[in-house]
Amino acid sequence: MVKEGLLALEPEVQEIFQCIDNNRNFLLSGGAGSGKTFSLVHVIRQVIIEHPTAKVACMTYTNAAVKEIEERVNHQNLSVSTIHDFLWDNIKHFQKELKSAIITLANDVEAKISIDEERAIPTDYFDNLEKGIQYKEYLKLKEGIISHDELLIISHFLFENHPKLSSIVKDKFQFIFIDEYQDTSKLVVAIFLDHFKKSQKINLIGFFGDAMQSIYDDGIGNLDEYKGNTAGMVCEIKKTQNRRSPLKIIELANRLRTDGIVQEPSTDEGAPNMLAGQVKEGNILFIHSRNGDVAAAKQYLTLNHNWIFSNAKETKELNLTHNLIADKVGFRTLMDIYDGDPVVGLKNDILNKIKNSNKKSLPKIVINENDSFDTIVDEFQLRNRQRQLKKEVLLQDDKNAKLYNQLKNKPFSEVRKIYLSKDALVDDKKQNEEGDSKKGSKRDSLIKHLFKIQNNIVLYKTGRYNEFLRVTDYRYKINQVADKRTLKNNIESLVNVGNKTIEEVINNAHEKGICLIDDKLERFIVKNEYLYNRVKEVQFDEFQKLYDYLEGKTPFSTQHKTKGTEFNNVLVVLDNGGWNNYNFENLFLNKGTESVLKRTQKIFYVCCTRAKENLAVFYHNPSKQVIASATEWFGAKNVVTI
Numbered sequence: 066m067v068k069e070g071l072l073a074l075e076p077e078v079q080e081i082f083q084c085i086d087n088n089r090n091f092l093l094s095g096g097a098g099s100g101k102t103f104s105l106v107h108v109i110r111q112v113i114i115e116h117p118t119a120k121v122a123c124m125t126y127t128n129a130a131v132k133e134i135e136e137r138v139n140h141q142n143l144s145v146s147t148i149h150d151f152l153w154d155n156i157k158h159f160q161k162e163l164k165s166a167i168i169t170l171a172n173d174v175e176a177k178i179s180i181d182e183e184r185a186i187p188t189d190y191f192d193n194l195e196k197g198i199q200y201k202e203y204l205k206l207k208e209g210i211i212s213h214d215e216l217l218i219i220s221h222f223l224f225e226n227h228p229k230l231s232s233i234v235k236d237k238f239q240f241i242f243i244d245e246y247q248d249t250s251k252l253v254v255a256i257f258l259d260h261f262k263k264s265q266k267i268n269l270i271g272f273f274g275d276a277m278q279s280i281y282d283d284g285i286g287n288l289d290e291y292k293g294n295t296a297g298m299v300c301e302i303k304k305t306q307n308r309r310s311p312l313k314i315i316e317l318a319n320r321l322r323t324d325g326i327v328q329e330p331s332t333d334e335g336a337p338n339m340l341a342g343q344v345k346e347g348n349i350l351f352i353h354s355r356n357g358d359v360a361a362a363k364q365y366l367t368l369n370h371n372w373i374f375s376n377a378k379e380t381k382e383l384n385l386t387h388n389l390i391a392d393k394v395g396f397r398t399l400m401d402i403y404d405g406d407p408v409v410g411l412k413n414d415i416l417n418k419i420k421n422s423n424k425k426s427l428p429k430i431v432i433n434e435n436d437s438f439d440t441i442v443d444e445f446q447l448r449n450r451q452r453q454l455k456k457e458v459l460l461q462d463d464k465n466a467k468l469y470n471q472l473k474n475k476p477f478s479e480v481r482k483i484y485l486s487k488d489a490l491v492d493d494k495k496q497n498e499e500g501d502s503k504k505g506s507k508r509d510s511l512i513k514h515l516f517k518i519q520n521n522i523v524l525y526k527t528g529r530y531n532e533f534l535r536v537t538d539y540r541y542k543i544n545q546v547a548d549k550r551t552l553k554n555n556i557e558s559l560v561n562v563g564n565k566t567i568e569e570v571i572n573n574a575h576e577k578g579i580c581l582i583d584d585k586l587e588r589f590i591v592k593n594e595y596l597y598n599r600v601k602e603v604q605f606d607e608f609q610k611l612y613d614y615l616e617g618k619t620p621f622s623t624q625h626k627t628k629g630t631e632f633n634n635v636l637v638v639l640d641n642g643g644w645n646n647y648n649f650e651n652l653f654l655n656k657g658t659e660s661v662l663k664r665t666q667k668i669f670y671v672c673c674t675r676a677k678e679n680l681a682v683f684y685h686n687p688s689k690q691v692i693a694s695a696t697e698w699f700g701a702k703n704v705v706t707i
């Protein structure tokens with residue numbers, strides 16, 4: 066029987082439906098730009114047509130994919146979420162089992178969950194929790210709060226030991242699709258492919274992804290051990306055509322792949338890499354210089370190849386870390402507060418020492434938590450006499466000394482709670498409309514509040530008045546025309562932030578009724594006094610630069626966050642910023658520690674394959690051997706020195 070609309074679909078999607086018809090789980094694999102995300106959307110749409118009563122869950126990592134899927138398939142039977150939210154939604158109501166799972170795991174020395182208690186954890190340990198077990202951005206196991214890593218471990222345990230749970234989820238979702246499967250944890254794959262089998266109910270799991278693009282160390286990498294044509298295994302369907310990249314980039318990408326998969330340009334006239342029935346040629350360049358000046362490379366591309374870096378939608382500069390980008394965009398102070406606080410660093414060193422002494426067979430370090438931070442620091446310095454005295458070094462710098470003095474007399478029990486993470490600042494995952502942590506934004510409440518203020522400013526400045534009226538807190542005050550006039554005056558006085566500090570703008574936005582200081586922010590300030598005192602003094606216009614960066618309005622992105630996206634012009638900066646998990650020299654020499662080499666090869670593959678027209682790679686001061694490899698990969702005339 067010819068199915069509705071199916072013939073219009075690509076052959077690989079038709080193959081997927083053969084698997085679906087035979088109740089076989091499947092894996093759609095293919096190199097970058099082969100159109101996996103595109104196919105995922107088609108599969109979901111077709112499933113909804115063919116199975117109008119079935120519920121479909123789709124899990125994905127990248128913002129680009131969430132947006133694309135939500136925009137293109139807007140249907141009540143489809144729920145798109147992260148894997149973590151999916152798991153939590155499905156286990157959170159089983160509080161009794163959850164509590165018992167955590168206790169069992171905490172008492173198992175092999176398991177990676179530990180409740181910091183001297184004794185074995187009794188079975189009634191969580192009986193008096195008011196809100197039960199909760200899932201949050203941070204971990205407080207004693208209070209029943211689990212975070213990302215624990216969620217995976219606990220979910221795995223529950224599905225492993227309660228086949229009924231698998232039945233419930235299988236009944237709820239007849240189709241479960243997982244995008245970018247290569248970066249999914251092994252535990253998650255085990256839930257869907259091992260533990261689901263313990264239930265007789267029928268549902269279908271589909272994976273989409275590319276083993277060469279597994280760029281996070283905690284992912285499964287590939288599904289090799291699950292591939293097969295028998296029930297419960299995954300049937301692999303390969304996409305070999307490339308629809309994104311021009312010829313030269315496809316050729317380069319084929320060299321970079323280490324698994325022997327060779328892509329060919331698509332024969333599809335409608336594909337983005339086709340022009341008048343021909344696949345585009347494209348351009349690739351390897352630029353190097355002695356001084357490592359990326360700005361000079363950009364100028365070269367602007368003058369000689371007409372790249373327009375101010376067009377953030379078309380042109381991107383990819384750097385390995387947010388830290389490498391902070392100076393270029395202009396949010397260095399904020400980055401240093403969240404990612405380089407020397408005093409909190411010292412506190413973390415102490416905590417790590419204590420933690421390690423618990424694990425190793427060394428004498429256990431016991432401290433008095435009521436002692437002042439200063440006392441504990443001194444104690445630790447005495448113990449580690451051979452090391453440089455960090456405190457003394459730290460105090461030589463006036464700014465650091467000021468920070469140290471803020472904390473030195475506080476009890477250690479209080480200082481230990483100061484937790485700073487750059488994710489709270491630079492997570493690019495937007496919060497959902499309800500503003501809750503639900504959809505997994507790691508931004509903290511202060512940064513979320515600043516985003517809210519800046520959203521108001523941007524909407525007004527860009528003339529999107531209706532949207533502005535929908536988001537501003539002033540909306541509740543508007544009863545008559547005069548109120549709108551007041552609002553206009555208020556927002557106009559807020560828009561020009563000049564040299565105002567973050568604190569001044571927060572207060573200003575509150576007083577003018579544009580963005581009110583809410584309970585969440587108030588609680589945050591009380592709980593995070595040290596952090597707030599630092600952030601509040603930074604100029605608001607520095608935050609505005611960060612905002613533009615996270616909203617994709619600057620030409621910068623990290624190499625990891627660029628996965629799943631595509632741009633006309635891509636400049637890849639090969640600088641590891643001191644992060645020795647990556648080694649770009651060894652990438653070209655094909656040597657070095659295997660794990661580092663593989664990791665670097667994969668990130669480089671991801672970066673190069675983002676380009677739809679032109680790719681340039683910038684390398685600071687390469688050796689002769691690196692240039693020799695680059696010449697082989699890029700072609701002699703495409704290796705230029707500036």
Ligand SMILES: Nc1ncnc2c1ncn2[C@@H]1O[C@H](COP(=O)(O)OP(=O)(O)OP(=O)(O)O)[C@@H](O)[C@H]1O
Pocket residue numbers: 075095096097098099100101102103104275278308309333335336337628629630631674
């Ligand atoms: N069947 C198709 N017809 C027309 N355009 C397509 C088709 N499939 C994919 N494309 C386009 O080709 C480009 C690459 O597709 P897509 O982003 O889905 O690839 P991908 O395999 O998910 O890539 P990556 O692994 O790099 O994320 C996109 O611009 C997409 O819109």
